[in-house]
Each structure stands twice: as C-alpha cells, then as structure tokens.
Amino acid sequence: xxxxxxxxxxxxxxxxxxxxxxxxxxxxxxxxxxxxxxxxxxxxxxxxxxxxxxxxxxxxxxxxxxxxxxxxxxxxxxxxxxxxxxxxxxxxxxxxxxxxxxxxxxxxxxxxxxxxxxxxxxxxxxxxxxxxxxxxxxxxxxxxxxxxxxxxxxxxxxxxxxxxxxxxxxxxxxxxxxxxxxxxxxxxxxxxxxxxxxxxxxxxxxxxxxxxxxxxxxxxxxxxxxxxxxxxxxxxxxxxxxxxxxxxxxxxxxxxxxxxxxxxxxxxxxxxxxxxxxxxxxxxxxxxxxxxxxxxxxxxxxxxxxxxxxxxxxxxxxxxxxxxxxxxxxxxxxxxxxxxxxxxxxxxxxxxxxxxxxxxxxxxxxxxxxxxxxxxxxxxxxxx
Amino acid sequence: xxxxxxxxxxxxxxxxxxxxxxxxxxxxxxxxxxxxxxxxxxxxxxxxxxxxxxxxxxxxxxxxxxxxxxxxxxxxxxxxxxxxxxxxxxxxxxxxxxxxxxxxxxxxxxxxxxxxxxxxxxxxxxxxxxxxxxxxxxxxxxxxxxxxxxxxxxxxxxxxxxxxxxxxxxxxxxxxxxxxxxxxxxxxxxxxxxxxxxxxxxxxxxxxxxxxxxxxxxxxxxxxxxxxxxxxxxxxxxxxxxxxxxxxxxxxxxxxxxxxxxxxxxxxxxxxxxxxxxxxxxxxxxxxxxxxxxxxxxxxxxxxxxxxxxxxxxxxxxxxxxxxxxxxxxxxxxxx
Ligand SMILES: Nc1ncnc2c1ncn2[C@@H]1O[C@H](COP(=O)(O)OP(=O)(O)OP(=O)(O)O)[C@@H](O)[C@H]1O
Ligand SMILES: [Mg+2]
Numbered sequence: 001x002x003x004x005x006x007x008x009x010x011x012x013x014x015x016x017x018x019x020x021x022x023x024x025x026x027x028x029x030x031x032x033x034x035x036x037x038x039x040x041x042x043x044x045x046x047x048x049x050x051x052x053x054x055x056x057x058x059x060x061x062x063x064x065x066x067x068x069x070x071x072x073x074x075x076x077x078x079x080x081x082x083x084x085x086x087x088x089x090x091x092x093x094x095x096x097x098x099x100x101x102x103x104x105x106x107x108x109x110x111x112x113x114x115x116x117x118x119x120x121x122x123x124x125x126x127x128x129x130x131x132x133x134x135x136x137x138x139x140x141x142x143x144x145x146x147x148x149x150x151x152x153x154x155x156x157x158x159x160x161x162x163x164x165x166x167x168x169x170x171x172x173x174x175x176x177x178x179x180x181x182x183x184x185x186x187x188x189x190x191x192x193x194x195x196x197x198x199x200x201x202x203x204x205x206x207x208x209x210x211x212x213x214x215x216x217x218x219x220x221x222x223x224x225x226x227x228x229x230x231x232x233x234x235x236x237x238x239x240x241x242x243x244x245x246x247x248x249x250x251x252x253x254x255x256x257x258x259x260x261x262x263x264x265x266x267x268x269x270x271x272x273x274x275x276x277x278x279x280x281x282x283x284x285x286x287x288x289x290x291x292x293x294x295x296x297x298x299x300x301x302x303x304x305x306x307x308x309x310x311x312x313x314x315x316x317x318x319x320x321x322x323x324x325x326x327x328x329x330x331x332x333x334x335x336x337x338x339x340x341x342x343x344x345x346x347x348x349x350x351x352x353x354x355x356x357x358x359x360x361x362x363x364x365x366x367x368x369x370x371x372x373x374x375x376x377x378x379x380x381x382x383x384x
Numbered sequence: 385x386x387x388x389x390x391x392x393x394x395x396x397x398x399x400x401x402x403x404x405x406x407x408x409x410x411x412x413x414x415x416x417x418x419x420x421x422x423x424x425x426x427x428x429x430x431x432x433x434x435x436x437x438x439x440x441x442x443x444x445x446x447x448x449x450x451x452x453x454x455x456x457x458x459x460x461x462x463x464x465x466x467x468x469x470x471x472x473x474x475x476x477x478x479x480x481x482x483x484x485x486x487x488x489x490x491x492x493x494x495x496x497x498x499x500x501x502x503x504x505x506x507x508x509x510x511x512x513x514x515x516x517x518x519x520x521x522x523x524x525x526x527x528x529x530x531x532x533x534x535x536x537x538x539x540x541x542x543x544x545x546x547x548x549x550x551x552x553x554x555x556x557x558x559x560x561x562x563x564x565x566x567x568x569x570x571x572x573x574x575x576x577x578x579x580x581x582x583x584x585x586x587x588x589x590x591x592x593x594x595x596x597x598x599x600x601x602x603x604x605x606x607x608x609x610x611x612x613x614x615x616x617x618x619x620x621x622x623x624x625x626x627x628x629x630x631x632x633x634x635x636x637x638x639x640x641x642x643x644x645x646x647x648x649x650x651x652x653x654x655x656x657x658x659x660x661x662x663x664x665x666x667x668x669x670x671x672x673x674x675x676x677x678x679x680x681x682x683x684x685x686x687x688x689x690x691x692x693x694x695x696x697x698x699x700x701x702x703x704x705x706x707x708x709x710x711x712x713x714x715x716x717x718x719x720x
Contacts, residue, residue, distance in 0.1 A: 070557070070560065072557075110446070110447065111447075111448070114448065114450055114453055115453065115457070117553060119450060121445075121446060122445070122446045122447065162447070163446075163447045166447040166448060167447075167448075167475075167478075170448060170475075170480070171475065175456055175473050175475075175480070176460070177453065177456065177457035177460075178457070178460070178461070192557060
C-alpha cells in the first residue's frame with residue numbers, strides 16, 4: 001500500500017514515534033472521488049454542498065476580478081476547494097467558523113494566490129470577500145477559540161480560522177505545489193494551455209473563443225481532480241472542433257472566418273494527442289466524455305448557453321442534442337479503466353479516508369511527491 | 385508562536401535536545417534566517433548528516449511564508465549535483481520542516497577568509513559548478529533571483545550547491561509582470577535597477593558575473609550603499625547604458641537623471657583584474673553586458689574557452705576549505 005505507511009521509529013526515550021508517509025496524489029478516478037465524498041458529505045447534504053460550491057465559485061470569480069488576479073489563481077483555488085472536501089467533512093454550518101465553507105474558500109484563495117505568485121495580504125482578501133458578502137467585518141463576535149468568552153472583531157476571528165485551515169489544506173495537498181503538472185516548466189492552468197495549443201494548431205479566433213468558454217465552464221468541475229491540465233485543454237479543443245457552431249454571440253469578429261470550416265476539420269483530423277501534446281489518449285478521452293456529460297446535464301446553467309443560439313441551425317434542434325449526438329459518436333472511446341479502483345478496494349485504501357488532522361500531533365507526517373505522476377510522464381517533454 | 389489551533393488542544397512541543405523527529409534527529413541549532421531556524425541533525429537510518437530547516441509558521445501574519453512555499457515548490461522539482469538537495473518534507477503538530485543536505489560552508493565565508501588563497505583553477509571550478517547548477521534551473525524555466533556568495537553553499541566534498549530558493553520563480557506566463565525588487569542589491573542586474581517588469585534568466589547570469597569578479601578581487605565588486613548609489617557604482621565600473629548599446633533602455637521606468645560614464649577600456653579592466661587571463665576577462669565581459677539580450681546565457685558560458693584553457697579547474701575535493709581558526713559562533717557565521 002502506497003498511502004499510509006506506519007514506520008515505528010525509536011525516539012530517545014525508547015517510545016516508538018509513529019510516522020505517516022503521505023504521498024501526493026494529484027488525481028483520483030471518478031469512483032474514488034464518489035467514494036471519498038460518501039465519507040465526507042452526507043446524502044442529505046449533497047444538494048447543499050453543490051449549491052454552496054456554486055455560490056462560492058461565483059464569489060471567488062468576483063474576487064479575482066476585483067483584485068485583477070489572473071484566471072489561474074481562480075482555477076487553483078477551485079481545485080483546492082474541491083480537494084479539501086474530498087478529505088474533510090462538509091457540514092455547511094455557516095454560522096460556525098470551524099465549519100464555515102467560506103473560511104475554506106478564503107483559505108484556498110490565499111494559498112492559490114501564494115502558489116501562483118500573486119501575493120496579496122490576507123487582510124485584503126478577507127475584506128474583498130466580506131464586502132461582497134455584505135458582512136460587517138468589524139462587528140464584535142464571541143471568540144470561539146478562547147474559553148473566556150471574550151469578544152473579538154469578526155475579521156480577526158476569521159483570520160485565525162483561515163490560518164489554521166491553511167495548515168490543514170497544506171497537509172491535504174501534501175505540500176505539493178505542482179498542481180498536478182509533472183514539471184513546473186509547463187503551464188499548469190488550462191486557460192493558459194488553451195491559448196498556447198490553439199496557437200500551435202493555428203485555430204481561428206472564433207474556435208479559440210469557443211474553447212475558452214468551455215474552459216470557463218469546466219474549470220469549476222472536479223475534472224481537475226481526475227486528469228492533468230494539458231489533457232483537459234486538448235479535450236476541450238477536440239470538442240470545440242467537433243461542435244463548430246456557425247454562430248457565436250461575440251462583440252468582436254474576425255473577418256473571413258466563416259469559410260474556415262473545411263480547414264478546421266482538417267485540423268481536427270490531424271490532431272495526435274500523444275505526438276502533439278504529450279497527452280495519453282485515454283486521459284483525453286476521459287476528458288471528452290466528462291465534458292459532454294457535463295453539457296448534457298447542465299447546459300442550461302452553463303456559460304456556453306449564453307453565447308450559442310438556442311437552436312442550432314444545422315441540426316435544427318436545441319444545442320443539447322448536439323452534445324448528445326457527439327456523445328453517441330464518442331461512446332466507444334477507450335477511457336480510464338477503473339478496475340483497480342473498485343468500491344471494495346477503495347474501502348481498504350486508507351489514503352482515501354478522511355484525513356485525520358490530529359495525525360500530525362500523534363507523530364510526524366512526512367510528505368512526498370507521488371510517483372503516480374509517472375502515468376503522465378509524457379508531458380515532461382512539452383516546452384512552455 | 386505557532387499556527388492557531390482550532391478544536392484540538394495545543395500539543396506541548398518538547399524544547400531542547402529535541403525528540404527524534406521521524407527518521408531524523410535534531411541536534412543543535414546552527415543558524416537562523418528571517419523565516420526559519422536551522423538545526424544540525426542526522427538521518428537515523430543511515431547516519432547521514434543533514435540540516436533541518438524549521439519554518440516558523442504562525443508568527444508570520446499571513447500563514448505559510450512565501451519563501452518557504454517557493455523553497456518547497458522549486459526544490460522538489462530540481463535534482464542536480466550543484467543544487468541543494470531537499471531530502472524530505474515533514475510536519476510536526478505546528479511546524480513545517482524541510483530536511484536539506486548539510487552544507488557546512490559557503491562561498492562568502494571563503495572569500496572573506498584572508499588566510500585562504502584562491503588559484504585561477506579554484507575560481508574556474510567554482511564558476512563551473514555555479515553555472516552547471518543555474519543551467520539546470522534555467523533549463524527547467526526556473527529563475528533563482530537571489531544569487532550571491534552566501535547562497536552558494538559548499539559541501540564537505542567540495543561540491544558547490546546553489547541554495548536558498550526563497551525568491552525563485554517559474555517563467556511560465558510570458559506576459560505577466562514580475563517584481564523588479566529581487567536579488568540582493570550588490571548582485572542586482574541593471575534591468576532590475578531600472579525597474580523592468582519583464583526579465584529573464586539573464587538576471588541570474590549578471591549575478592554570476594559579479595560573483596566571478598568578487599572571486600578575483602576578494603572584495604565585493606559593486607557595493608552600492610543604497611538603490612540609487614547602486615546605479616552609480618554599477619555604471620562607474622561598467623559604463624552608463626545608452627540607446628546605442630542597449631536599445632529601448634530609456635523607456636524603462638527608472639531610467640533618468642543618470643551620470644554618464646564611459647565604457648571601461650579593456651586596459652582598465654586588465655588593470656583592475658590583474659590576475660585574470662584574456663579569456664577570463666572575455667567571460668566576465670559577456671556576463672556583465674548591460675543589455676540583458678546581449679548578456680551570455682548559461683549554455684554559452686559553459687562552452688566558453690575560459691573553461692578549456694589552462695589551468696584546469698581544481699577537483700572539488702582539492703578546493704580550498706575554511707581555515708580553522710578560533711571557534712566562531714556558528715549562528716553568526718553567514719550573517720551579512
Ligand atoms: N543546508 C544547510 N546546511 C548547513 N547550514 C545551513 C543550511 N541551510 C542554512 N544553514 C544555516 O542556517 C542559517 C539560516 O539559513 P536560512 O536559509 O534560513 O536564512 P539566511 O539565508 O541565512 O537568511 P535570510 O532568511 O535572511 O535569507 C544560514 O545562515 C546557515 O548558517
Ligand atoms: Mg540566504
């Protein structure tokens with residue numbers, strides 16, 4: 001078992017010290033994720049979890065716009081948030097800071113901005129978030145961290161909780177700051193990768209925008225916990241080139257792109273995921289099927305919905321049918337084999353159980369980058 | 385002093401003669417930086433000597449310090465004989481610990497130790513190891529941004545290792561602004577002094593050029609007293625950049641009110657660096673080009689004739705070591 005390895009060591013007083021080796025695992029299969037969620041999110045809280053996540057991601061988007069952070073800070077923060085609730089119980093108790101998902105959200109933003117080198121003071125992050133939520137951060141509240149029952153300013157208490165949560169989050173990401181990319185030399189955020197890949201393939205403005213809109217929708221899904229960013233980017237491009245919508249509602253148009261159809265088909269046929277982008281094909285396929293499923297189920301709530309006409313002219317039907325048609329076409333794709341991740345196996349894999357934060361206080365936790373990353377070794381050669 | 389604990393009661397941390405943390409013993413404190421305390425220790429299983437850098441979490445207002453984050457992030461990715469090895473990362477109840485290979489000396493200590501004589505072969509060997517290390521970083525699109533003699537540590541076997549990645553940064557996003565407030569002043573490239581928001585690995589190459597000069601002079605080459613003085617000292621030694629030698633330099637934010645100094649003649653440089661051969665001077669001039677686009681990169685530097693002319697670079701194990709004098713307080717040793 002590669003997850004938790006107990007190595008008793010002798011300390012100087014002869015008592016064994018428990019050491020827990022934590023190996024960073026940036027990716028999980030869908031069944032591993034649902035197994036982990038089954039432990040952290042009660043059946044009755046599932047809906048609330050999703051609604052809260054949606055609200056929080058909307059809020060984070062506003063925050064990064066105000067702070068003029070690049071989109072990759074948002075992507076990383078959303079990745080952290082979703083990762084957090086794989087290992088940590090979701091209670092959705094907003095009035096108890098110990099369980100408040102907004103404290104988690106601020107923490108994710110804090111660590112994401114540090115990791116992406118967009119540093120802002122925690123106080124400033126809090127103030128933007130609290131203002132957007134209409135919370136008076138100077139109001140006195142009971143200091144729940146202190147038995148004296150003294151009161152303390154809301155933002156001061158919030159900051160204490162954020163800092164404690166940061167240490168938890170660091171343990172959950174196993175001090176791995178690579179965002180699942182195998183090497184820091186490649187861009188780790190899907191939106192940056194998309195720009196690069198579209199350029200590389202000489203894809204026109206209209207299609208690049210389309211893929212960017214899809215990226216925007218997919219960014220907030222758990223797909224980032226399943227496959228690496230460059231595979232997501234390629235999956236998005238393949239879907240865009242398959243959709244090839246005649247009309248996108250855009251303020252800005254490049255001239256002469258209407259006649260590009262044939263060329264786009266040629267580009268699509270020529271794409272070789274492994275050769276051009278060092279993406280294992282199964283992982284790209286995984287991404288394609290996930291994205292199609294996403295639109296089949298959530299199209300009406302998607303960003304894309306605002307930019308495509310309700311009825312697709314070619315098909316003469318609502319857009320959603322186009323995704324269903326594509327799914328039909330892709331149904332035979334070889335995707336990830338989950339036989340190694342059966343429910344019964346997941347139950348015995350301690351890595352997937354809720355992270356015991358007191359572990360580190362019982363002994364010592366050591367953190368290593370996992371070699372499961374070898375799965376994605378091909379990406380090593382990509383040049384930024 | 386530690387991260388605020390929520391729910392669980394604080395766990396008392398044993399002070400003094402620390403417990404065997406995991407596979408490592410923490411023995412005595414060897415130094416303290418702004419965000420960490422460094423201890424000497426041993427890897428219990430192998431007996432290998434190591435350094436444990438204990439990050440002071442909580443006391444910093446905003447949680448995990450950026451320098452610590454960068455050090456973990458970049459050192460986890462880099463493995464090279466001339467880059468300090470991050471052996472392990474572990475956390476105790478309130479602390480993050482980085483286990484590093486133990487490097488008991490650094491280049492600044494040697495430069496300042498007037499008992500020690502450097503030959504051109506020694507200097508060549510240190511330059512070669514520094515360039516190999518930085519070449520590895522740049523090949524991985526990582527800028528160090530704080531090269532200076534006291535961040536070039538020396539292993540017991542004489543190998544030089546680039547250390548202190550607290551200011552390092554990946555070069556992933558070409559259009560983004562970067563902070564120009566990086567690199568310790570005396571080793572700061574002119575584009576940084578002018579406040580450039582976009583720069584490249586050339587800033588590290590400049591630092592290496594200035595370190596090269598310092599190895600030959602045995603005193604800091606461009607010791608500016610403050611940021612304004614640094615511009616003056618730099619240009620007095622190497623000439624004031626003009627549009628001719630550095631196109632578009634005048635559009636950089638802090639390019640104004642400069643005293644114009646002429647470029648130094650070759651003879652002036654020969655006089656200043658009396659020990660340098662012509663090839664050594666060539667390399668130094670290439671590394672200290674004012675225009676970053678003309679400065680030589682790590683590949684060109686490593687292929688430079690200076691490294692193939694005689695004398696041969698000294699074998700690391702034969703390089704000069706710290707002279708053994710009366711006991712110096714270790715903690716103060718590397719403080720500037
Ligand atoms: N790998 C190591 N082996 C031996 N001693 C080390 C090692 N790393 C650091 N030290 C010692 O610990 C001291 C503190 O190191 P640290 O890197 O935290 O700070 P610094 O670079 O000296 O200062 P600052 O934090 O201001 O940059 C150093 O001055 C050095 O004496
Ligand atoms: Mg230092």
